[in-house]
Amino acid sequence: MTDLDTLGRILQRIDERAAVYSTLTRYYDGAQPLTFLSPESRLALNNRLSAVSVNIPRLLVDTIGERLRVTGLSRPDTWEDWRRNGLDTQHRVAHREALLLGDSFVVVWARPDGSPLVTVESATQVAVTTDPATREVSSAIKRWGAEDGTHVVWFEPDRITRWHSPARGAATTGYRKVETIANPLGVVPVVWLRNGDRLVQTGVSEMQDVLSLTDCLTKLHVDLMTASEYAARPRRWASGVELVEDADGNVTNPFPEGDRMMVTEAAEARFGQLAGADLAGYEAAIGVIMRSISAVTGLPEHLLGIGGDNPTSADAIRASEAALTARAEARQGTFGQAWQHVAQLMTAVRHGVDPASVDVTVQWADPSTRSAAQEADAVVKLFAAGLLPASYALRRLGYTADEVDAIRADRSRDAVANLDLSRVVAQ
Template structure:
């Protein structure tokens, strides 16, 4: 156990710097890149921070298209709702898209019911078998006010550990409690944001970082230019200059003065041409084009609007690449959520999780109006190609909503037939 614990603790600390950098980009607090010392000196304290937060937009636009609506093959939707996974699953997707991975831990609560918690990759890590790629061990570590707590998850047992200090890394942990694991598999599921076999998970904003840095630098240069030469600079000749105690010339006409007056009849006044900021606009458009190519964000998501508003069909066509990317993430995350469903059934019913075969159901990631979607589904239903329950799933209704709709339809049918149920009782 000691070697496994040490390995997991080291794996947990390895990506800490990368996680911190990704979070800074997501929050828009990353330092400015490519900023020349002259520009920094010119800005001084008049310009605190410049960040066009494209990374948050890229992650949010994908997350909002990843919505689980049900499961087929197993009855787990009530447990799903009881654990608030209809809401927290979105957090898991966002964490995985940002950090490269997120986790779900499935165990039993004090009443013996399945309990599912969403975990951050900053606190949880796993070891996988290189042959089967099955999780063989997992660790969660967190801090309290005075201690560092950890839980080591194995196939046969679960061990709780504690270090009597904060900030403990690989040393000082002692076993507090050991529990048997009747599931026969590690109850920790990893959601990995990757489309390759051997990746440990990659952030969705990894390719965006240099482009966002270049965009922020261009915007900073534009504001610096606007500050100094965007307004026409004024000049005056024939005015006597005064000096301060250190021998430096004092401007007789402060910058804030709207009127310039001189008693010298030979004085002349004028202004220089203002700077043309059009070159910065062209540079920003080029960078936004690269950002759109890398992130699959359509132009109307990042504010590049045309004089003529696009039609609904044009908007859907522009979002086709983003929709395809969301569908790819559904396939990647779907296997993890199906594993969560297996563990829920195993905890609840005592079944072998290897024999449970759930199938996840996702909401359509494409952007459509309710009228368009309903019209297409009604045509398929009317032609007999789709049953009623499946048509409701295609419309985005969850299992609980479909059950409520069926009950309401039965009640309405009984009321419409005006049947007095009391007469049917002998």
């Protein structure tokens, strides 16, 4: 099999999930179709309710993503490269992409000056192949469109190859090799952030379990709007009133709904009002679906706007978010291994060493909800008991490695200033 044949086979991995990614993106953007809306309802609403978004999928992805925050690396030099590449914000973009689409990728290479260059990539442009024995990435490919056609970069452990097609939107054919450069790292410089805990080849979107429930929820909201338009408003009626026909023989309503008062000379006329429809049943049905979403996702009821009053205390909030916190901690473990590999590649690029020889760990912020007073009280007690050093205690409070260094430097300056002041006073 030629390189071009292998290239086309790997490029198919990008295209085979394009429809799935498109659907997931539409749900995240709140632009999904009204799946359960009947043609009769569309006609009754005169197509005025063609789009309704109850965006639970976005809420789920963003809520978990907010709890996945890398606060530092065990190697200060690697943390500096992390910041120079904007990963202090871009790593959260990678998490959101992985939670949304199931996969995201990070490419590590070198700038002309020898410093690491790190970019976060979308699963809509990147695909990887893995070793069936070790499940490690054995090759990767990135494809993107430009004004001059379609570009492809093929990453392998020993070489990086660039391909180009003059056709815009080229899929798997029509490419020619542009250049090949050696890969001194000895490993594929593409790291795969896979969302999921099962031994599968691709990740799973965090929204997968709530897509059909979101459709049900949207349908109930549409029904609620339809009933509110045509049945909830009380309707008036009149009997014993002579109907009037126009010149074409069409019967006209002698009492249009716009009139505030109905008047007739007919003695036998009677007037009344029909009771408006009770919409409480829709509220109850929406509550059932919301609680199902809460059970499936771990989102607490106060985040979904159900369950009555908000939790009465910080402890109550923390308890209600236990399932969500456990879910975020599981993602920290999965994504943490990927970010550790990114840090190893960055260090290898910087110092010219084997990535496997680099010892570096990733530090995460606490994913649980805790008030500042609670967190400070717990950390201070552990520090006072001698169980935590000062630098680690500061990181537990959510300070980044740079902020910890700044705090320690300021404390040192204050200590020197206080010492000089005490000497002056003593003299």
